[in-house]
Amino acid sequence: MKFVTAIINPFKLDEVREALAAVGVQGITVTEVKGFGRQKGHTELYRGAEYVVDFLPKVKIEAAIRAELLDQTLEAIEKAASTGKIGDGKIFVFDVEQVIRIRTGETGSDAL
DSSP states (O other): OEEEEEEEOGGGHHHHHHHHHHHTOOOOEEEEEEEOSTTOOEEEEETTEEEEEOSEEEEEEEEEEOGGGHHHHHHHHHHHHOOSSTTOEEEEEEEOOOOBOTTTOOBGGGGO
């Protein structure tokens, strides 16, 4: 089992969700987050005053998946989230040791 975390632009969320559903990812968790990478934020003008926006709004998507779905999942996220511009985001993959469905007590892949 794998745990995939992707940090993407908010306006790409619907496309990524649809792409994940198409490859068989059954459940995701979405969190609104703020952060920066190489771009280090940007400056904006508001009522004549310039100010620095250090943390840019992003969306974090998390999904626990079966290992067999990993390559398809990564490809789906990458294609759906890409704009070709700086700030598209990152994908992180972690190993999952155990999953337990609280309601039924199912464990492992059955709990996904």
